[in-house]
Amino acid sequence: MSEQRPPPLPRVVLVVLCIAAALVLAPFWMALVLAIWVGDLLHKMVPGLTRLTGRKQRAAALLTVLLVAVILVPLALVAISLLGEAIDLAERLSESPELRTMFEQLVTNGGAAPDGDKPPPNPLSLVMEHGNRAWGVLTMVFAAAAKAVIGLFIFITSTYVVLADGPAAYHWLERHSPLAPSTLKRFGHAFLETGRGLFIGVGGAGLAQAIVATIAYLVIGVPEPFVLGLLTLAASVVPSIGTALVWVPVAIGLALTGRTDAAIGLAIVGVAVIGTLDNLIRPYIAKWGKLDLPAHLIMISMFGGLALVGPSGIILGPLVLRLAREAIEIVHEEKHGRPPDLPG
Incomplete structure (x- = not known):
């Protein structure tokens, strides 16, 4: 008499447990x-x-x-x-x-004389209110x-x-994994490529710009130079004009408060150094951290993710877009045997 095999695990149980695990990790x-x-x-x-x-x-x-x-x-x-x-x-x-x-x-009820019919407010009632x-x-x-x-x-x-x-x-x-090893490898490559692209490709150039801007803020004597440096780093994700969103208002503020020389100096550093640093550095760091998406789409996906789920969307947006592109290429190759003609 042959030994009976145990019944297979119902797929619904597997799906429910995987969804529950995802919900536990989601926060x-x-x-x-x-x-x-x-x-x-x-x-x-x-x-x-x-x-x-x-x-x-x-x-x-x-x-x-x-x-x-x-x-x-x-x-x-x-x-x-x-x-x-x-x-x-x-x-x-x-x-x-x-x-x-x-x-x-x-x-004291706003400094007015106490009314005989209305006693002054009790501090305890103010605290409770x-x-x-x-x-x-x-x-x-x-x-x-x-x-x-x-x-x-x-x-x-x-x-x-x-x-x-x-x-x-x-x-x-x-x-x-239910995915084929080759498919899983491609998704894994796209996943890691997104990280390298954001950290090195986008963050590397932004960090260099933020360091130069912070040094300029320190030399000029702007209050909160490190905070402004972090804001410059955050703004650098916007192509071309990102860092100017921070240093231009600072330069205007310096000019309005009578520090004209400091304003002119910051403007020169902003245009000649901070503004051009991105174009000088990005070609060199692209070989280590190139994200296979157009820069304009990266920016849109960041803002779209930000509007959808908040600050974490800056990461989620490009990641979803890059994985979606990889999925499109995989399906196209399975159907036609060659990758689709997508913009680089």
């Missing part, structure tokens, strides 16, 4: 995607560090520690700059007579901060896992 999808991309950029350093440290896990840990330092140093500079401004603001407020008047008016609104704002701020901290923790630990065990995880996915 921190950006941290996971960034970890895979950063791990791909750093993985070539692992063999050399493994020979130096003796174990692959130690090499991955060393690279992760260096990555944490690279992340925390700019954040610390910005935090110190903002903290200094906050302390100055608090000192100015503490010396302001208007602040004392404002607190007195909270308990406005406390719910303040508590709601604080809760929202703390929730956002907690999510950011958890996301950063997941990104750092996931980067370590990718560096230490990334190839093994990919081989497992290759063996168990």
